[in-house]
Amino acid sequence: MRGAAVFPGHRKLGIVHDVPEPIIDSHTGVKLRVLQVGICATDREIAGFHFGTPPEGSPYLVMGHEGFGEVVETGPEVIDLKPGDLVVPTVRRPCADPACAACQNDRADFCQTGTYTEHGIMGMHGFLTEFTTGEARYMRRVPPAIRDVAVLVEPLTIAEKAFIQAEQIQLRLPWKRPSGEVHAVVTGAGPVGLLGAMALRERGCQVTVYSREPETDLRANVTRAIGANYVSGQNMTPEQLAAGIGSIDLVYEATGSSMLAFEMLNALGRNGVMILTGVPGAHGPEPVDTGALITNMTLKNQCLLATVNAGSDAFDRAIADLSAFCAKWPDAVRGLITGRFTLEQFETPIQNASGIKSIIEVAA
Ligand SMILES: [Zn+2]
Ligand SMILES: [Zn+2]
Known part of the structure; x- marks a missing residue:
């Protein structure tokens, strides 16, 4: 599958055509088809090679942390998500240190060791690709009514x-x-x-x-x-x-x-x-x-x-709030998205910041 990637070792960006398609590797995992991904200053910093760490053994990092997708497959023990559901994945995953009280309590956003991983930023591929997988508990369900702006949940x-x-x-x-x-x-x-x-x-x-x-x-x-x-x-x-x-x-x-x-x-x-x-x-x-x-x-x-990053409680509140914003100020909320690009065009909004928010439409 295609992925928009940064090669920090070669100091270049590009589309990778043979990113291995991820498979669900646990009974509680889900697979998403990525729909849209937002671009922000963090991506610009990564594209400037200031930070951004590929997964171990990979020469590149698939970028994108402001994700939004549709569930296409679920593990046998997933009960609260089904194919067709719309979700926003959280970004950070816990560190491996059993002494980290934050990560042990599923609050990697307060990780004590700094050895967490983050999709599209540190040690894990991001969402600027066709499919992604993760544990169901990291996927926060979005009502279809806010499908067109759900990419704003993460920011x-x-x-x-x-x-x-x-x-x-x-x-x-x-x-x-x-x-x-x-x-x-x-x-x-x-x-x-x-x-x-x-x-x-x-x-x-x-x-x-x-x-x-x-x-x-x-x-x-x-x-x-x-x-x-x-x-x-x-x-x-x-x-x-x-x-x-x-x-x-x-x-x-x-x-x-x-x-x-x-x-x-x-x-x-x-x-x-x-x-x-x-x-x-x-x-x-x-x-x-x-x-x-x-x-x-x-x-x-x-x-x-x-403050940095966010836990599931903030994601759920963001989803509820975004629904409320859309009811009150539909034009203002939709007006935040000022640029839309294809996956192949991902470098354009990263290299030239313009308008308010640019997004990549990975799939319709
Ligand atoms: Zn961001
Ligand atoms: Zn931790």
């Missing part, structure tokens, strides 16, 4: 895992505040940011998306369509933004710009939580007033949380 899980944790953290405040009074700022209007903004709006929060694009940009239109406010970084500093809002209770950082993150942290309000999801590329040191930063954080009871 939405980043926000869902973050907000599950933020809700737990804010239980530290011994009073209940109506969510309509919670002011959230999302930095970055890419797919992770906009999906996060939708999840916050769905919970009733007041949301401002702060990003570098002008207020006439497509991303600003999506933001306004979900009832959130869009502020261009060209018009306002984080400090001015905070002054206009009053007090920022939550920042969801989805730009990966480390300097902007520190400026937003300075603008965060009392008892606020700031969540980091972006990974800044390697760059030189930048000046930060560490004393002022820590003094401010301490005197305001703030919490800084960083």
